[in-house]
Amino acid sequence: MCSGSFAKCLGISLMPLSIVCVLCNILLFFPGGNSVDSEHITVEVWYFGGILGSGVLMIFPALVFLGLKNNDCCGCCGNESCGRRFAMLSSILFAAVGVAGAGYSVIVSAVAINHGPKCLFQFNDTVQLWDPPFSNGDYLSNKSSWETVCLKPTGVVSWHVSLFSVLLVMGLVQMALCAVQVVNGLLGCLCDSCCGGSDGSV
Template sequence: MCSGSFAKCLGISLIPLSIVCVLCNILLFFPGGNPVESEHITDQVWYFGGILGSGVLMIFPALVFLGLKNNDCCGCCGNESCGRRFAMLSSILFAAVGVAGAGYSVIVSAVAINHGPECVVNINNTVKHWGYPFSNGDYLSDKDSWPTKCLEPTGVVSWHLSLFSVLLVMGLIQMALCAVQVVNGLLGCLCGDCCGGSDGSV
C-alpha cells in the first residue's frame, strides 16, 4: 500500500475515535447520568482531555492524513514527487501534534481513574458533603465499597471509571496511530508515495 493511501486509512480511523472521546468527555459532566452543580463535577473533567486532547487536537492530523494521498503541494520546481515527499514530511509534524493531544488525554484519564470521582460522602453517619473518598486508587479492587462511600449521584463511580477508561484506551490507540504515521511519513519522504514504484502512482 502506498504511504499516501495508508495515511488516509489512519485519518479515517482517527475521526470516529475523536468523536467517541468528545462524547465521553461531555457525558462526564453528568455524573451517573444526572445533572449536578458545576462545582460538584470531578476536577479532571474540566481539563477537557477528551474534548481538547483527543478531540480538537486530533482533528488536525486526521484531516491532514486524509488529504495526503492527493496532496502534491503544487509540486516542487515542476517535480510532483518532490511535492508529495514534502507533504509526507509535513505530516510528521501533525502526527506529533496528535501524539501530544492524545497523550494529554491519557494522562488526565489516568489521574482521574486513580483519584476517583467527586460525590456525596457520609462522615460518621451524621454529616453529608461532597468530596473525594477514593484519593489513592484503592477503590478499583474494592467494588463493594462504592455505594457506601459514594452515596450520590447513583452509579457515579462506575460512570466515572467506565468513561475515563474509554478515554484512556482511545487515547492510547490514537497515540499508536499517530506514531505509525510518523514512520509512514518518513518512509513516504524517503521513498516517495510508493516505495518500489513510481512516486506519483496511486
C-alpha cells in the same frame, strides 16, 4: 500499499475515535447520568482531555492524513515528487500534535481514575461532604464499596471509571496510530510516497 493511501486509512480510523472521546467527556459532565452543580463535577473533567486532547487536537492530523492520498502538489522547481515528499514530511508534524493531544488525554484520564469521582459521602456521623472519598486507586479492586461510600449520584463511580477508561484506551490507540504515521511519513518522504511506484504517484 502507498504511503498516502495508508495515511488515509489512519485518518479514517482517527475520526470516529475523536468523536467517541468528545462524547465521553461530555457525558462525564453528568455523573451517574444525572445533572449536578458544576462544583460537584470531578475537576479532571474540566481539563477537557477528551474534548481538546483526543478530540479537537486529533481532528487536525486526521484531516491532514485524509488529504495525503489526493495530494497533487506541483512540487518545487517542477519536481512533483518533491511536493509529495514535503506533504508526507509535514504529516509527521501533525502526527506529533496528535500524539501530544492524545497523551494529554491519557494522563488526565489516568489521574482521574486514580483519584476517583466526586460524590456525596458520609464524612462522620453528622457531616456529609461532596468530595472525592477515595484517596487513591485502591478502590478499583473494591467494587463493593462503590455504592456504599458514594450516596449520590447513584452509580457515579462506575460511570466515572468506565468513561475515563474509554478515554484512556482511545487515547492510547490514537497515540499508536499517530506514531505509525510518523514512520509512514518518513518512509513516504524517503520513498517518494509510493515505494513500489516508478512514477511517484500516490
